[in-house]
Amino acid sequence: MEATPQVPSPLEETQRSGLSLGLAVWLFSLLGVAGALYARWVWTPQSVTREGTSIQSLFDIILGIILVAFIVVHLLLGYFVIRYRARGREAALYLPHHTALEVTYTAVPAAVLVALSVAGMVLWSRVHAPPPPDAFVVEVRGEQFGWSARYPGPDGKLGRVDNRVPAPFNVDPRDPASRDDVISPQIYLVVNRPNRVLLRTRDVQHSFWVPAFRLKKDLLPGATTELVFTPTRTGEFDLACAELCGVGHYTMAGKVRVVTQEEFDRWMRQQARRE
Amino acid sequence: MAAEAHVHVEHPQRESFWTRYVFSQDHKVIGLQYLLTSLFMALVGGALAMVFRTQLAWPQSGILQADQYLAAISMHGTIMVFFVLTPALLGGFANFLVPLKIGARDMAFPFVNMLSYWVFALSIVPLVASFFVPGGPLNAGWTAYPPLSALPQAAPGSGLGQTLWLVSIAIFCVSSLLGSLNYITTILVLRTRGMSLMRMPLTVWGIFVAAVLALLTFPVLMAAGILLLFDRLAGTSFFVPGGLVVGGQVIPHTGGNPLLWQHLFWFFGHPEVYIVILPPMGIVSDVIANFARKPVFGYPAMVASMLAIGILSFLVWGHHMFVSGMHPLLGTGFALTTLLIGVPSAVKTFNWLVTLWRGKLYFSTAMLFAVGFVSLFVAGGLTGIHLGNAPVDIPLHDTYYVVGHFHLVMGTAAVFGIFAGIYFWFPKMFGRLLDERLGRIHFWLTLLGVYGTFFPMYYVGMAGMHRRIYDYRAFPYLAHLQPVQVFITLSAFLIFAGGLVLAYNMLRSLTEGRPADRNPWRGTTLEWSTESPPPHHNWPGEIPQVYRGPYEYSVPGAPQDYLPQWEPEPAAVRAGGH
Numbered sequence: 001m002e003a004t005p006q007v008p009s010p011l012e013e014t015q016r017s018g019l020s021l022g023l024a025v026w027l028f029s030l031l032g033v034a035g036a037l038y039a040r041w042v043w044t045p046q047s048v049t050r051e052g053t054s055i056q057s058l059f060d061i062i063l064g065i066i067l068v069a070f071i072v073v074h075l076l077l078g079y080f081v082i083r084y085r086a087r088g089r090e091a092a093l094y095l096p097h098h099t100a101l102e103v104t105y106t107a108v109p110a111a112v113l114v115a116l117s118v119a120g121m122v123l124w125s126r127v128h129a130p131p132p133p134d135a136f137v138v139e140v141r142g143e144q145f146g147w148s149a150r151y152p153g154p155d156g157k158l159g160r161v162d163n164r165v166p167a168p169f170n171v172d173p174r175d176p177a178s179r180d181d182v183i184s185p186q187i188y189l190v191v192n193r194p195n196r197v198l199l200r201t202r203d204v205q206h207s208f209w210v211p212a213f214r215l216k217k218d219l220l221p222g223a224t225t226e227l228v229f230t231p232t233r234t235g236e237f238d239l240a241c242a243e244l245c246g247v248g249h250y251t252m253a254g255k256v257r258v259v260t261q262e263e264f265d266r267w268m269r270q271q272a273r274r275e
Numbered sequence: 276m277a278a279e280a281h282v283h284v285e286h287p288q289r290e291s292f293w294t295r296y297v298f299s300q301d302h303k304v305i306g307l308q309y310l311l312t313s314l315f316m317a318l319v320g321g322a323l324a325m326v327f328r329t330q331l332a333w334p335q336s337g338i339l340q341a342d343q344y345l346a347a348i349s350m351h352g353t354i355m356v357f358f359v360l361t362p363a364l365l366g367g368f369a370n371f372l373v374p375l376k377i378g379a380r381d382m383a384f385p386f387v388n389m390l391s392y393w394v395f396a397l398s399i400v401p402l403v404a405s406f407f408v409p410g411g412p413l414n415a416g417w418t419a420y421p422p423l424s425a426l427p428q429a430a431p432g433s434g435l436g437q438t439l440w441l442v443s444i445a446i447f448c449v450s451s452l453l454g455s456l457n458y459i460t461t462i463l464v465l466r467t468r469g470m471s472l473m474r475m476p477l478t479v480w481g482i483f484v485a486a487v488l489a490l491l492t493f494p495v496l497m498a499a500g501i502l503l504l505f506d507r508l509a510g511t512s513f514f515v516p517g518g519l520v521v522g523g524q525v526i527p528h529t530g531g532n533p534l535l536w537q538h539l540f541w542f543f544g545h546p547e548v549y550i551v552i553l554p555p556m557g558i559v560s561d562v563i564a565n566f567a568r569k570p571v572f573g574y575p576a577m578v579a580s581m582l583a584i585g586i587l588s589f590l591v592w593g594h595h596m597f598v599s600g601m602h603p604l605l606g607t608g609f610a611l612t613t614l615l616i617g618v619p620s621a622v623k624t625f626n627w628l629v630t631l632w633r634g635k636l637y638f639s640t641a642m643l644f645a646v647g648f649v650s651l652f653v654a655g656g657l658t659g660i661h662l663g664n665a666p667v668d669i670p671l672h673d674t675y676y677v678v679g680h681f682h683l684v685m686g687t688a689a690v691f692g693i694f695a696g697i698y699f700w701f702p703k704m705f706g707r708l709l710d711e712r713l714g715r716i717h718f719w720l721t722l723l724g725v726y727g728t729f730f731p732m733y734y735v736g737m738a739g740m741h742r743r744i745y746d747y748r749a750f751p752y753l754a755h756l757q758p759v760q761v762f763i764t765l766s767a768f769l770i771f772a773g774g775l776v777l778a779y780n781m782l783r784s785l786t787e788g789r790p791a792d793r794n795p796w797r798g799t800t801l802e803w804s805t806e807s808p809p810p811h812h813n814w815p816g817e818i819p820q821v822y823r824g825p826y827e828y829s830v831p832g833a834p835q836d837y838l839p840q841w842e843p844e845p846a847a848v849r850a851g852g853h
Contacts, residue, residue, distance in 0.1 A: 017638035017715065025650055028726050032654065039734030043756070052670070059667050066657040073624065073653050080631040081646060084567075085638070091836065092569040092829040093633035101629070102573050102622070109621040113614040113660070120614075120664040121607050127666050128603035144429070144521070163520040170520075203521040204423040205533060207598065207673060211739030211752070214670040218599045221422050221533050222516020225600035238752045242673040242741045244416050246423060246430045247341045250745040 014086050022082035029074035033067050045212040048233040048258070051127050052214030058123055062116060131228040135194040136264075140187055141169065142199070142206035142219045142241060145248030149187040151268065153180025163202055170202070182271045187256045190264050191234045199225045207243035210256055216242055231258040290811075298393075300385035301811050302370045305392050307704060310367030310697075312396065313359050317690075318778070320354035321771050323347045332764035334746040342431045344745040345414040349432070352417030353402070353440065357447055360551040360689050362395055365451065365489055368554060368696055369458050369482045371704065375802035376479050378467025378819060380812040383460040391453035398446035405439040413440040416743060418544070421514035421536050425506045425528075428521045438507060441500045448497035451489050458486040467801070469821030473578065474840070476800045476825040477571060480578055481557025484585040488546040488553075491589070499539035506531065537599055541592035548685045549588040552652075553581055555692020556623060559645045561825075562695045563627055565798050566642035567634030568836050570826040573626045580619030587616040597668045606665040613663030620656055624649065635829070635836075639796075640714030644695035647722050648688050654726075655684025658733065673743075676736025679729045687725045694721070694777070701781070702795045706807045707788030713780040720773030727766025731759050797837050800825050804841045 040063060047053040139150040139158055150169055152158045159178020163170045171178045189195045199208050201219035208227065209216040217227045241252035259267070290299075299305060327347040330339045339347060370388065374381055382388045405412040414432030415424035419440065427434045462483045466475070475483075505511040506528070514536045517529030564571045571577060593601065593609030627649050636642070658680045661667050671677060694717070701709045735756050740747070747753045747760070794803035801821070805814045819841035827838035 013711075014636070014638045017643060018636060020719075021638065021643060021646060024722065025646075028650070028730075032726070032730050035730060035734050036737075039737045043734065043738035045739060045752075055666050055669060058664065059661060059670075062661050062664065062667060066660055070653060070657055073628065074650065076628055077631070077646065077650060080628065080634075081636065084631065084634050084636050086568075086635045090635060092567060092635040094570065094829050094831055095572060095629070095633070096570040096826075097573045097575070098629075102576050102626075105625040106576075106618060106622050110615075110618045113617050116660065116664060117611050117614040120610050120666055123666040124603065124606055124610065127669070128606075163518045164525050203519055204426070204429050205420055209673075209739075209741060211670070216598050216669055216672055220600040221519055222531070223600060238750065240741055240750055244345070244420070244423065244743040247345065247414065249345075249743060250341065250747075251749050253749045 011086060011088070018081050018085035022078040025074050025078040025081065029071055029078075033071060036063070036067060045214075047212065047214045048231055048235070048237065049213045049215060050230040050232055052212075052229070053232070054123055054126070055214050058119060061119075065112065065116075127229075129228070131196040131226070132194050135196040135228065136190045137196045137198065138187065138189065139198040139200060139224075140208060141202060142208070142245075142252070143202040144204065144246050145241075145252045146185075147187065147239060147252070147254040148183065148185050151182040151184070151188075151271075152177075153182060153272070155180055158198070161200070180272075182268060184271065187239065187254065188264055188267065189231050189256060189258045190261050191231050191258050193261070194228060194230050197227045197229075199227065204245050205243050206241045206245050206252070209240045209242035210237050211240070212237045213256075218243055234258050234260060298389060300381070300389045302374050302382045302385070302388060303704070303809065303813075305388050306367050306369070306371030308392050309362050309370060309395070312399075313363035313367055314778070314781075316354050316358040316399070317363075318774065320351050320359055321774055323351040323354070324767060325771050327351065328764040328767045330745070331747075332761040334748060339745075341745045342411060342414055345416075345430070345743070346412040346432050346436070348743060349413045349416050349419075350402075350406075353413075353444075355686065356417060356547065356551070357444065358399065358402070360686075360693075361451065361489075361547070363693050364551055364554040364689070365454055365458070365482065365485055366392070366395065368478070368558065368693075368700075369454070369486070371700065372478055372802065373458055373461055373482060374465070375703070375805070375809060375813055376476050376800055377462060377465060377470050378801050378821065379461060379465035380814075380818065382457045383465055384457050387453050388457050391450045391457065394446060394450035394453065398443050398450060400443075401439040401446070402443040405436040405443075408435040408439065410434040410436050412436045418540060419503070419536075420540075421503060421506065421531075421533050422516075422519060422521070422526075425503060425515050426519075426521050426526060427507070428524055428526075438504065441504050441507075445497050445500045445504075448493040448500070451493045455486040455490040455493075458482055459490065462486075467818050467821055470801075470840075473575070474821055474824050476557070477560040477574070477577055477581075478554065478557035480581055481553040481555070484581045485550045485553040488550050488585055488588060492543040492546040492550075495539055496543035499536060499543070502539075503536065534596075534599060534601055537596050537601075538592070541595045542589075544595065545592040546588045548681070549584055551689045552685050552692075553584065555648065555689045555696075556581065558692045558696040558699070559627070559648045560630075561800070562641050562645040562699050563630050564826045564828060565699075565796050566637045566639060566645070567631055568637075568828045569630055569634040570824075570828055571626065572629040573622075574824065574826065576622055577626055580622045583619040584616060587612055587619075591616055591663075594663050594665075594668070597665050598672050610663060610665040614660065617656070617660060617663070620652075624653055624656075639698065640709070640711055640718055641695045641698035641796075643715070643718045643722075644691045644698065647718070648691040648695065651683050651688040651691055651725065654730070655680055655682070655688060659684065670739070671736060673741055674736040675732040675740045675742060678742055679732030679736060682729045682732070683725070687729065691721075694718075697777070697781075699796065700802070701784065701788075702791030703802055703807050703809070705785055705788070706791055707784050707786075708791050708795060709784045709788060710780050713776055713783075717773045717776040717780065720769045720776065724766050724769030724771075724773060728763050728770060731763050731766075735759050794839075797835075799827055799837050799839045801840055804839065
């Protein structure tokens with residue numbers, strides 16, 4: 001009986017396959033990292049919210065760590081695969097365990113992961129801090145397959161909504177707070193102040209996703225969810241539904257306009273006149 | 276072949292074709308039934324992917340309608356998770372290998388074992404039937420979130436197709452339960468003399484932990500599925516709140532909560548990820564040790580990390596729900612547990628690396644896939660550090676970043692484990708080796724295809740490309756990424772082509788493969804001590820006794836570079852004082 005598995009992997013084949021595999025592992029990992037850096041710096045939208053920018057910074061820190069880990073593991077993997085290809089009469093090292101090494105590579109990832117986790121918790125609680133009382137309020141409604149918005153009028157309150165009421169946006173006219181609400185297909189936000197976007201769905205689940213904000217939140221049937229954030233730049237930004245909501249999911253695109261307070265006030269006065 | 280050899284065992288009556296190959300109670304036949312069914316379903320699930328990838332790359336071709344596209348992606352996910360990965364591992368390999376590796380004549384409950392396969396086969400019937408009903412298969416994705424999946428008005432596939440899907444999954448859960456009970460019992464009570472728990476090969480450990488997870492989580496999925504059936508058919512409102520209007524109709528339901536479904540689904544769904552990755556972790560450990568001619572480095576740590584992964588996997592499901600609207604405080608806890616599960620995963624990866632270090636590496640196809648597994652597991656696992664970090668997940672959730680992540684870390688990595696296992700144990704299964712040249716073609720096509728398919732998904736995910744979109748032309752800001760979609764699709768074709776090469780190789784090698792002896796890879800574990808293929812009840816004579824751990828390769832002073840578990844201590848080693 002042969003002492004090693006000779007039949008299906010003759011030495012010259014093992015040599016060739018091992019070399020190819022090692023080189024491939026190196027090449028892929030380099031291409032993979034290059035692609036990731038390119039995608040991060042060329043394709044990823046610039047964040048235009050304060051919270052999104054913090055999220056992006058933490059993303060970048062983690063990206064740095066995982067790219068280094070990825071490269072190191074793949075350099076070693078490729079090197080071992082090439083260097084320790086079976087050559088002939090040499091023997092493998094009998095090494096069942098090595099406590100110090102194992103403890104090290106348990107403790108180091110654990111420390112890094114716990115540190116990242118703490119950083120994440122701090123940021124998470126900031127992103128979910130309760131909205132300040134003077135936040136700009138807008139309600140965004142999703143339905144199969146489109147978006148619309150409602151703004152509180154001078155009373156600063158949004159009226160009650162009941163999907164069974166056959167009125168625009170299903171606003172209940174019996175609620176006095178609803179009389180001055182402004183309903184529009186346009187979603188406006190105000191720059192450089194906290195915005196509180198209330199999210200509501202009329203039918204199935206949707207998700208409010210503005211890539212440039214680096215923020216997303218599901219619209220949960222039967223409840224109102226919200227996103228609180230501060231846009232830092234004016235402009236028109238793409239909105240998409242990020243939760244599968246039916247056949248027209250792919251058409252559920254929209255725009256969000258971040259404007260100055262003056263522009264918004266002017267627009268509101270126009271809407272009020274029109275009504 | 277060896278079938279004549281079951282002379283001695285308490286099995287006097289001759290078996291008919293039916294009891295031997297169809298309603299067999301032999302764990303090896305049942306294992307092959309599971310494995311071959313899963314591989315067939317992999318071709319179906321893969322073909323669906325080829326079609327919807329064509330749609331994504333060339334949307335103007337209109338090869339699919341929007342609802343057909345949703346049906347295709349939903350069925351692809353369902354088939355790959357429930358009808359390929361789970362049954363191939365906790366069905367195919369678990370059945371075939373557990374008794375052979377622990378030294379048992381069969382599973383603890385052979386009849387229940389047969390039942391579990393046939394219940395599994397039954398569960399495929401409603402799933403396939405849903406292709407042929409009005410409205411087609413489900414449209415709601417493999418996660419089937421209500422209300423989309425609860426209300427027939429919400430999508431064409433939310434009619435009979437969705438009902439059939441739920442029935443199919445519920446039946447599947449029964450089959451999985453029968454199987455898991457069997458694996459757990461067999462491993463705990465039927466080990467041969469000397470086979471202590473800490474002498475079990477890691478494949479058996481992986482299957483054991485996975486079976487415990489399956490036993491505890493599939494019932495939750497089953498309960499959720501039945502509740503959703505009630506919502507659909509009996510007018511209950513577990514998951515559908517009041518006051519919804521769909522397609523202009525006021526929905527009569529009232530008082531349900533769609534988040535409940537997400538909790539129940541992911542309470543199953545996350546452990547499921549480990550159900551399909553723990554057995555491949557074991558397989559890869561076995562294969563790497565064998566072809567590195569070296570003990571698995573840190574065997575106790577490997578076992579401990581499997582147990583840690585198993586326990587933690589019950590506590591991480593909320594990371595699928597960071598943006599769902601659940602209470603933010605929950606997000607904090609789930610983020611911590613999720614990052615912690617990275618620690619045992621890292622330990623395993625480093626242990627595989629050190630196992631390769633100063634080994635004597637033979638690159639059979641099985642070894643190529645095993646090393647490929649390590650690379651994919653790392654490439655997919657590391658981005659879990661992004662996705663598990665709650666705030667960082669906010670922009671990434673439901674984008675291609677997630678699609679790339681899970682396809683690498685639990686989809687293709689598990690598939691690489693399965694492929695490694697097929698090349699490794701095919702000679703034990705059929706008495707013949709798979710063709711290695713075709714195997715290498717299969718490997719290179721698959722490796723290139725997998726990297727080319729799933730790495731670019733990270734990149735477009737960073738750019739904000741969201742999932743489950745039929746046609747990206749509605750989103751002008753994603754238009755410049757269309758060439759990437761084409762690249763991904765072409766790469767995916769390579770994976771499928773590789774799968775066809777494997778299918779051809781298996782069919783051909785059944786009759787034309789090089790005949791294998793008992794132990795073609797000079798392995799150390801018990802399955803290599805019996806004939807290839809083993810007779811019914813596995814060993815013609817006595818069940819072998821076990822004398823040592825599973826990975827005694829290249830022991831200094833030993834007469835050859837492996838010491839099988841079943842051989843008594845050779846004199847040379849004793850004298851060497853090792």
